[in-house]
Amino acid sequence: MARGSYGHADYPDAVPAPAPLRTRVSELLGTDYPIVQAPMGYIARAQLASAVSAAGGLGIIETSSGRLDEVTVEMERMRELTDRPWGVNIAQLFVRDPGIVEFVAGQGVTFVTTSAGDPTRYTEALHDAGITVFHVVPSLRAARKAVDAGVDGLVVEGGEGGGFKSTRPVSTMVLLPQVCAAVDVPVIAAGGIVDGVSMAAAFALGAEGVQMGTRMVASAESPVHDAYKRLITDADATDTVLLSAHHSPAYRVMRTPFSEALEQDRPSASTPSWSCTSRATSRARSPSEARWRDGLTAWFPSPTSSTGRWPASTSA
Numbered sequence: 001m002a003r004g005s006y007g008h009a010d011y012p013d014a015v016p017a018p019a020p021l022r023t024r025v026s027e028l029l030g031t032d033y034p035i036v037q038a039p040m041g042y043i044a045r046a047q048l049a050s051a052v053s054a055a056g057g058l059g060i061i062e063t064s065s066g067r068l069d070e071v072t073v074e075m076e077r078m079r080e081l082t083d084r085p086w087g088v089n090i091a092q093l094f095v096r097d098p099g100i101v102e103f104v105a106g107q108g109v110t111f112v113t114t115s116a117g118d119p120t121r122y123t124e125a126l127h128d129a130g131i132t133v134f135h136v137v138p139s140l141r142a143a144r145k146a147v148d149a150g151v152d153g154l155v156v157e158g159g160e161g162g163g164f165k166s167t168r169p170v171s172t173m174v175l176l177p178q179v180c181a182a183v184d185v186p187v188i189a190a191g192g193i194v195d196g197v198s199m200a201a202a203f204a205l206g207a208e209g210v211q212m213g214t215r216m217v218a219s220a221e222s223p224v225h226d227a228y229k230r231l232i233t234d235a236d237a238t239d240t241v242l243l244s245a246h247h248s249p250a251y252r253v254m255r256t257p258f259s260e261a262l263e264q265d266r267p268s269a270s271t272p273s274w275s276c277t278s279r280a281t282s283r284a285r286s287p288s289e290a291r292w293r294d295g296l297t298a299w300f301p302s303p304t305s306s307t308g309r310w311p312a313s314t315s316a
Helices: 023-031 046-054 067-079 099-107 123-128 138-147 172-180 196-204 227-231 250-255 259-263 289-297
Strands: 035-036 059-061 087-093 113-117 132-137 153-157 187-190 209-212
Touching: 023 153, 023 209, 035 046, 035 059, 046 059, 046 067, 046 087, 046 132, 067 099, 087 099, 099 123, 123 132, 132 138, 138 153, 138 172, 153 172, 172 187, 172 196, 196 209, 209 227
Parallel strands: 035 209, 059 087, 087 113, 113 132, 132 153, 153 187, 187 209
Antiparallel strands: none
């Protein structure tokens, strides 16, 4: 994911990067391209985020793990690994530290996405610290609330996106134009964005930037296990799996990055995925679901207890 080429610099088919793409999002971020890496718990650390920033996008460091001591180290690494812009996500559901704004500002961060909570909670304080704020929203109502709270922009995330969802998710294709028609702030589209074609589609629907998670997980610089990367790249469009929170193998095997959400029975998803939903069951209903469930332990091992980091990828 080296800057100046598609993908990894060592790839033989790397080609020169396109000219910078200027939108209100890229201007606010100070990046060559209006592409943001999603703040995935335990995954959105310096190894991945610095590569995204170096390539001309915006790497994001997560706080949803709640391990601010580790996050501090990752931020220090970011400053060592890249001189390009990068940001931080404040996941309000997990980070209730009253000093979180001071913590983030003290790291020299100038861009923050806030999520999983009330946009009025931190926006004013972040602005007072000179930080640009985008809030993640899953509905038109939430978008209007965030704009009223004074955010600089929105991350509009449809039901195709991973992570924590509205209990009644709306497709990105439906939600995005609805929000863009109702607000004047810059919009970053999230959910189902994986390549240039889907990015162009998001722009056609009114977005001025995109956020990608699962696509970044499958990259060479992602710290997750290669077997899980292959699970993503080999998946069919129908391979997203919904499993009951407290009966899924994810709950029994994976304590991170989504264990807190599982314990609180909050909606979460990924692709290919398990998702917390009371309407789904943990019984395998298809060969692909059985393959996912049976192989989960081997494909997606837990991080070490000392650092919470995922096993290093052999392709990284």
